[in-house]
Amino acid sequence: xxxxxxxxxxxxxxxxxxxxxxxxxxxxxxxxxxxxxxxxxxxxxxxxxxxxxxxxxxxxxxxxxxxxxxxxxxxxxxxxxxxxxxxxxxxxxxxxxxxxxxxxxxxxxxxxxxxxxxxxxxxxxxxxxxxxxxxxxxxxxxxxxxxxxxxxxxxxxxxxxxxxxxxxxxxxxxxxxxxxxxxxxxxxxxxxxxxxxxxxxxxxxxxxxxxxxxxxxxxxxxxxxxxxxxxxxxxxxxxxxxxxxxxxxxxxxxxxxxxxxxxxxxxxxxxxxxxxxxxxxxxxxxxxxxxxxxxxxxxxxxxxxxxxxxxxxxxxxxxxxxxxxxxxxxxxxxxxxxxxxxxxxxxxxxxxxxxxxxxxxxxxxxxxxxxxxxxxxxxxxxxxxxxxxxxxxxxxxxxxxxxxxxxxxxxxxxxxxxxxxxx
Amino acid sequence: xxxxxxxxxxxxxxxxxxxxxxxxxxxxxxxxxxxxxxxxxxxxxxxxxxxxxxxxxxxxxxxxxxxxxxxxxxxxxxxxxxxxxxxxxxxxxxxxxxxxxxxxxxxxxxxxxxxxxxxxxxxxxxxxxxxxxxxxxxxxxxxxxxxxxxxxxxxxxxxxxxxxxxxxxxxxxxxxxxxxxxxxxxxxxxxxxxxxxxxxxxxxxxxxxxxxxxxxxxxxxxxxxxxxxxxxxxxxxxxxxxxxxxxxxxxxxxxxxxxxxxxxxxxxxxxxxxxxxxxxxxxxxxx
Ligand SMILES: Cc1ncc(COP(=O)(O)O)c(C=O)c1O
Numbered sequence: 186x187x188x189x190x191x192x193x194x195x196x197x198x199x200x201x202x203x204x205x206x207x208x209x210x211x212x213x214x215x216x217x218x219x220x221x222x223x224x225x226x227x228x229x230x231x232x233x234x235x236x237x238x239x240x241x242x243x244x245x246x247x248x249x250x251x252x253x254x255x256x257x258x259x260x261x262x263x264x265x266x267x268x269x270x271x272x273x274x275x276x277x278x279x280x281x282x283x284x285x286x287x288x289x290x291x292x293x294x295x296x297x298x299x300x301x302x303x304x305x306x307x308x309x310x311x312x313x314x315x316x317x318x319x320x321x322x323x324x325x326x327x328x329x330x331x332x333x334x335x336x337x338x339x340x341x342x343x344x345x346x347x348x349x350x351x352x353x354x355x356x357x358x359x360x361x362x363x364x365x366x367x368x369x370x371x372x373x374x375x376x377x378x379x380x381x382x383x384x385x386x387x388x389x390x391x392x393x394x395x396x397x398x399x400x401x402x403x404x405x406x407x408x409x410x411x412x413x414x415x416x417x418x419x420x421x422x423x424x425x426x427x428x429x430x431x432x433x434x435x436x437x438x439x440x441x442x443x444x445x446x447x448x449x450x451x452x453x454x455x456x457x458x459x460x461x462x463x464x465x466x467x468x469x470x471x472x473x474x475x476x477x478x479x480x481x482x483x484x485x486x487x488x489x490x491x492x493x494x495x496x497x498x499x500x501x502x503x504x505x506x507x508x509x510x511x512x513x514x515x516x517x518x519x520x521x522x523x524x525x526x527x528x529x530x531x532x533x534x535x536x537x538x539x540x541x542x543x544x545x546x547x548x549x550x551x552x553x554x555x556x557x558x559x560x561x562x563x564x565x566x567x568x569x570x571x572x573x574x575x576x577x578x579x580x581x582x583x584x585x586x587x588x589x590x591x592x593x594x595x596x597x598x599x600x601x602x603x604x605x606x607x608x
Numbered sequence: 609x610x611x612x613x614x615x616x617x618x619x620x621x622x623x624x625x626x627x628x629x630x631x632x633x634x635x636x637x638x639x640x641x642x643x644x645x646x647x648x649x650x651x652x653x654x655x656x657x658x659x660x661x662x663x664x665x666x667x668x669x670x671x672x673x674x675x676x677x678x679x680x681x682x683x684x685x686x687x688x689x690x691x692x693x694x695x696x697x698x699x700x701x702x703x704x705x706x707x708x709x710x711x712x713x714x715x716x717x718x719x720x721x722x723x724x725x726x727x728x729x730x731x732x733x734x735x736x737x738x739x740x741x742x743x744x745x746x747x748x749x750x751x752x753x754x755x756x757x758x759x760x761x762x763x764x765x766x767x768x769x770x771x772x773x774x775x776x777x778x779x780x781x782x783x784x785x786x787x788x789x790x791x792x793x794x795x796x797x798x799x800x801x802x803x804x805x806x807x808x809x810x811x812x813x814x815x816x817x818x819x820x821x822x823x824x825x826x827x828x829x830x831x832x833x834x835x836x837x838x839x840x841x842x843x844x845x846x847x848x849x850x851x852x853x854x855x856x857x858x859x860x861x862x863x864x865x866x867x868x869x870x871x872x873x874x875x876x877x878x879x880x881x882x883x884x885x886x887x888x889x890x891x892x893x894x895x
Contacts, residue, residue: 205734205761207688209786209811211793351694352684364687369812371788468735469685471761481707482739484684 188234188283189400190225190393191432196385199508201501204384206364206471213371218386220291225393230286237282241315242272244279244397248405249565253532254545258552261559264409265535266402266430268566275538275567276398276426277308281377283394285312288375295319295374299363301328301356301422302493302540303335304567305379310344312377320344323362325355328492335571353486356496360470380423381500384471388500395429402562403433410560416441416551419564420543421514422458422493424500426566431512441513444503445547447489448516458487460499461507461514474501490519490575491539493567515550517543523579525549526569538567539575631718633676633727633755633780634803637838637859640675646855646890648673649840650883651731651864653680654713655705656696657872663716665876667724669867672880673887674726676860677717678758681710681732688733688760690815692865696872707740711752718753727755729782729803734762737770746773756780756803764800774802782806785831787823794834804838804859805831809845816846816865825857851889861890 196202204214224230238244246267255263268276281298288296296318300306306322313320322339326348329336339346352358360383367376381388381395399417406414417434419427421444434440446459457463460475467476469484477485477497489495506512526542528549529535537545541564548563555561569576577583633649640647650669656662666677682697682705689697710730717728730749737745737757749757756779762770764783774781780803785794788811798805807828810821821844828839840860845851851861863886870882 203766204763205766206763207761207786207808208763208784208793208797209788209808211763212786212788212790351691352698357685361685361687365690365813368688369810371811465739468738468761470687473738476735478735478739480739482683482736483701484735 188231188394189396191389191396198388198502198505200466201472201474201504202385202388203473204471205468205473206384207368209368210371210384213367214384214386216291217287220287221386221390224287224290234283234286238279238397242278242282243270245401246270248402248409250409251529251533254529255552257528258549258561259555259559260557261552261555261561262410263548263552263561263563264406264414265563265565266398268398268426268564269537269541269568273304273308273311274570275304275308276395276429276564277305277379278311279397279429280379280391280394280425281305281308281312284375284377285316285318288318288377289316291375293373293375295321295370296377297321297323297363297366297374298377298379299323299356299359300379301325301359301495302491302538303328303332303339303571304493306344306346307335307338307342309377310339310342313344314342321366322346323349323359323366325353325359326350327354328356331575332492332571334574355487356492357470357484357498364470380425381428381502382423382470382472382474382498388472388502391425392428392432392502395425396432398426398429398564399431399433402430406560406562412560413437413440414560414562415555416443416559417562418443418445418544418547418551420445420494420540420566421499421503422447422496422540423498424503426564428500428502430562430564431506435511442506442511443547443551444512444514445517445543446514447491447494447543448518449488449490451518452516456488457516458489458495458497459516460497461503462516466504469498472501475499475504475507490522490579491543493538493540494543515547517546521546523576526576527580536569536573537565538569539572541566631727631753631755632803633729634838636675636727637804637840641859644894646858646893647675647840647860648851648883648887648890649676649678649860649862650674650867651678651680651862652867652871653682653693653697653700654710655682655700655703656868657699658703659705659709659713663713665871665879666717667720668876668880669883670720670724670726672883674883677726677728678731678862678864679710679713679717679728681707681730681736683733683736686733688813690813690865692868693814696868707736711748714749714752714754728753729756729758729780730754731758731760734759742769743773746777746779750777750779754779756782758782758806760784764797767800771800784808785827787811787821787827791830791834794831798831798834798836801836804840805836806862807831807839807841807858809841809843812843814843814864816869817844820844820850820854824854828858848885848889851886852893855890855893861886
């Protein structure tokens with residue numbers, strides 16, 4: 186079975202988690218929790234999700250061994266869990282299909298979502314189109330610029346994309362706007378939160394929908410290698426792809442779990458998004474977790490070349506796994522991630538999402554520690570189509586003149602969303 | 609479960625711990641009630657438009673008819689607030705407002721001369737209080753002369769530390785109820801409050817509205833039925849007329865965005881005009 190509800194489900198993971206939200210949302214969170222419990226006990230729900238995952242998403246996703254890449258990882262065997270091959274291009278669809286089915290079960294007509302890199306927004310817009318739901322996606326204005334392709338995809342799919350210019354105009358502010366919308370429209374609207382953060386039941390529920398990644402990968406590695414991997418690596422923004430792959434290995438003490446956080450310019454520079462490595466215990470977006478905060482509890486700006494990891498918090502279950510030492514979290518700088526990105530492109534013909542390139546960089550490091558006997562499983566959470574522009578600029582692959590021309594085109598011609606042009 | 613089945617809540621008045629005489633907002637609400645009217649509760653974010661300006665504006669507002677001060681602790685991620693208050697909080701943060709400045713403002717307001725002094729409640733999201741330290745915050749707020757704290761994103765379920773600390777220091781604690789609150793939650797929230805209960809008039813965020821939610825009157829009645837001794841209504845009130853409408857049934861009328869906007873558009877004189885209009889509204893509310 187692809188979907189299984191897990192016993193350890195919050196609201197607290199050790200000291201982390203909880204519900205730090207306005208009272209107005211408590212009833213909706215209770216409703217969601219109850220509906221989710223009912224759905225999880227209903228074989229018809231699991232069957233429908235299973236069908237969608239096989240026939241729509243393309244599950245199970247395959248495992249790809251990358252030997253030419255692995256030459257740079259101390260000769261350890263490196264296996265990629267190919268969530269990039271999912272429909273819509275990332276792991277995000279696993280969770281979205283589950284939540285969209287719940288939305289329909291709750292009789293709600295509209296979904297809202299926040300998005301950073303745009304992958305979660307695209308996945309939500311996709312599920313909304315599939316199930317006939319109205320869809321509004323909040324996206325920081327800064328991110329709408331660096332992920333313009335995904336903005337266009339969401340609009341093609343019929344979603345309204347609302348650029349958020351408050352605060353730092355990035356992912357955390359998109360979450361704030363989504364919460365505000367939800368408070369006002371909770372009667373007919375479900376908030377499809379995109380990662381394992383937020384108030385209970387989101388961290389547990391989103392994790393459960395992503396557990397399939399690890400369940401599949403564990404069986405695939407056993408079959409391919411004849412034993413469990415020594416280490417599982419995944420990038421951590423909010424932490425959904427990481428918890429999805431980690432969870433199946435929690436009870437295998439010989440398997441190390443390594444989460445890679447975005448270190449931006451380097452944790453020591455203060456320009457980073459490494460919430461566990463460089464954060465403190467606090468409250469943000471409805472949960473107690475590790476947060477980038479100043480000594481007054483104000484959220485600090487996060488920085489990463491990767492919009493999907495550019496978030497000053499992390500899911501509470503990761504904070505817990507770090508605190509009990511079951512998983513380790515390490516920072517990866519923009520430059521290290523881009524080096525791993527380049528390497529995978531050149532050695533294996535796979536263009537990864539820049540988010541996932543952080544996990545690849547971690548795998549290179551870990552592989553060198555493990556040596557030739559080591560087996561490293563990496564969650565390749567997404568593909569790099571959306572990041573081609575960013576990478577081309579980073580590596581200087583397009584001339585300044587081309588960049589200016591494409592910029593001018595973009596500025597002069599945002600496609601208006603009107604009935605007249607058919608969208 | 610009907611509301612009458614619920615345990616009688618010891619709403620608001622936990623009389624075991626000391627409440628500094630004259631400085632509690634409950635006594636201001638009671639005084640207004642004795643005068644046959646609802647109280648006017650006004651919000652500004654500390655440090656807006658700047659630190660001294662905020663204190664001056666609130667003193668002038670008290671002179672113009674404000675009964676209770678709600679001083680916002682500016683926060684980077686105010687999910688309960690609409691654009692007007694969020695922008696003001698951003699101004700305050702850019703101006704360097706820190707928690708210790710907020711406490712200094714409380715102290716200045718609490719020691720203002722007669723006629724310009726009113727009980728001060730701090731309104732804060734939970735992240736800053738948690739980071740400062742819940743016990744330390746309660747201690748410092750009490751010693752600054754603050755009456756208590758309103759917590760828009762802290763529900764009683766998560767508030768164990770704060771309930772203990774506020775009891776220890778005799779501080780009021782105001783939790784919110786919403787149109788979506790179940791009868792059981794109305795009762796448990798009313799029981800957890802000390803001083804009064806904040807009824808959010810609509811499902812939504814702060815901001816002036818053309819009409820105050822029709823859910824508000826029913827919510828006030830339900831909160832009272834569930835044991836709340838004093839109930840004030842906020843979210844959306846901006847005019848004297850609306851204040852009169854809400855003042856007819858609530859113990860207090862809370863105004864935020866309209867004051868922030870008046871102060872930013874027309875300075876203290878503009879703010880005083882709006883406060884006088886609102887005060888006339890609550891005064892005339894019960895005929
Ligand atoms: C490809 C990809 N990987 C990872 C992430 C980060 O999310 P999470 O940490 O929840 O897996 C994103 C977010 O947009 C993404 O698009």
